Amino acid sequence: MSKLIKQDDATLVTLAKNGNVSAFEKLIKRYEDSIFSLAYRILQDKEEAYDVLQETALSAFKNLKKFKGKSAFSTWIYKIALNYALMHKRKQKSLEKKMTVISTDDDQKIYDTVDTDKFAEIQTLEDNPLKTLEEQELINILNDSLNKLPEKYRTVFILKELEGKSIEEIAKILNLSPAAIKTRLHRGRIFLKGLMEKYLNLSI
Amino acid sequence: MIIRCKDILNLLSDFFDDELDSKEEEFLFDHLYQCHRCLQIYNSYKQMLDLFHSLKPIKLEEDMRRSFHKWLHIEIKQIVIKKKYKKL
Numbered sequence: 400m401s402k403l404i405k406q407d408d409a410t411l412v413t414l415a416k417n418g419n420v421s422a423f424e425k426l427i428k429r430y431e432d433s434i435f436s437l438a439y440r441i442l443q444d445k446e447e448a449y450d451v452l453q454e455t456a457l458s459a460f461k462n463l464k465k466f467k468g469k470s471a472f473s474t475w476i477y478k479i480a481l482n483y484a485l486m487h488k489r490k491q492k493s494l495e496k497k498m499t500v501i502s503t504d505d506d507q508k509i510y511d512t513v514d515t516d517k518f519a520e521i522q523t524l525e526d527n528p529l530k531t532l533e534e535q536e537l538i539n540i541l542n543d544s545l546n547k548l549p550e551k552y553r554t555v556f557i558l559k560e561l562e563g564k565s566i567e568e569i570a571k572i573l574n575l576s577p578a579a580i581k582t583r584l585h586r587g588r589i590f591l592k593g594l595m596e597k598y599l600n601l602s603i
Numbered sequence: 604m605i606i607r608c609k610d611i612l613n614l615l616s617d618f619f620d621d622e623l624d625s626k627e628e629e630f631l632f633d634h635l636y637q638c639h640r641c642l643q644i645y646n647s648y649k650q651m652l653d654l655f656h657s658l659k660p661i662k663l664e665e666d667m668r669r670s671f672h673k674w675l676h677i678e679i680k681q682i683v684i685k686k687k688y689k690k691l
Contacts, residue, residue, distance in 0.1 A: 420679055427675065431668070436661040449667055453674065460679050541655060560655045566620065585616040592651050599647040 408472040416463055423463070427456050430473060433562070434480040440557045441484040442491065443542050451487060455480040474571045477564075481554065481572060488550070544594045552587030559584055606634035611641045615648050 406414075406422075408429070414422035431452060438451035459466075459476050466475050545553055558564045558572065559580075566584070570577045592599075604627065606614065614631050617623050623631065635642045663671065 418683065420676075420683060423679065424672070424675065428672075431671065432660075432662045435663045439661045445667075449663075449671070452663075452671060456671075456675050457678055460682065537654070538658065541658065556655075560652065561658060581616070581620070581622075584620070585613065588616060588619075588648070588652070589612055592648055595651055595654075596647065599650050 409468060412463070412466065412468065412472055415460075423460055426472065427459070430476055431456075433473075434476065437477065437480055437557070437562055438484040438487075440545075440561050441481075441488055441554070443546070444491075447487050447491070448484075451480060451483045454483045458483070470571050474568060478572050485550065485554070540595070540598060544591055547594055548587055548590055552583050552590055555580055555583040556587040556591065604630045606630055608638060608641055611644055612648075615645060619648070619652060 406425075408426060411422045411426045415426060434455050435448050435452050438448035438455075439445065442448055442451070455476065458479050462479075466472065545556070548556065554573070555569060558569045559566070564572070566577050566580050569575075570580045573580070611634075614623070614627075618628065618631060635645050
């Protein structure tokens, strides 16, 4: 086993800054799953999430000298990844808009994210409709609901509830105060609860 | 401390972020056991968060991981070589 594995991020950063390619690769290996996961949660597309991972790694390598160590390396690289993921997301949305404009009525159905009639039907069958759904259907409902959140709430919600970041860490990634993050998180949750109310079991 | 129904969403957000002290938590649950409507809100709020927390962690597939490592190695080697030649 290489000695580098046991070294902390700061040491690997120093080595990488001095031209040690292997140290940089080890750093990236530590965060590749987190970067891919964050990008995938935002984009819901494997290929695009992979593109974000490549762009993030390359950008981190090219800009490593600019990293002064004021924040953790993980925060710095997460910030880069988030920026690329959000750029892809905006492109996705503008493409969806263009395609919606040129689509026929039938095509339009493809872009309707949640088939509410279908779920309204399921809801009459069981007290808790979500329990009767296949895993993939449940994932689709959660992702569709998440997609309807305004970007500033969605990003904070994904970082906190899906990626498990602390409020302090999210504040550093987004350059905002912890109080602002709490507000966005709170509003995002209320928004999502409202969107998902019809799928949630209200019986006690 | 008196809990008002209109404050319940703020309190729940703080509760799920572990921001309430034990006394505040006690007041919150006292209220929930007396107020059916707020208890329903608590239940659906918790269920919504539980559902998102139940999503499996996402990891790179192994073939993707391998091709990423290979790609990254080539890319950064190229950058390093280009830099070297610029200096000469």
